[in-house]
Amino acid sequence: MLQEVKEATKCWGKLGNCRTTCEENEIFHILCGTEAKCCVNPKYVPVKTKFS
Structure with a gap:
């Protein structure tokens, strides 16, 4: 079967x-x-956020 x-x-x-x-x-x-999100590898995102 081909996808x-x-x-x-x-x-x-x-x-x-x-x-x-x-x-x-x-x-x-x-x-x-x-409806679509831009999914990026975290190493390419310049801002680092901390979650509490």
């Missing part, structure tokens, strides 16, 4: 991918549109 591979829309200077949900090794940084 169709869909090319993701790039974001964050081509370092991220627009998806509805991010993968485990990615974080949501900005919105790509009304």
Whole structure:
């Protein structure tokens, strides 16, 4: 069975991918549109945040 591979829309200077949900090794940084999130590897995000 063949699966169709869909090319993701790039974001964050081509370092991220627009998806509805991010993968485990990615974080949501900005919105790509009304439903998609820009999922980026944390090492490419300039601002580090601390969660309490």
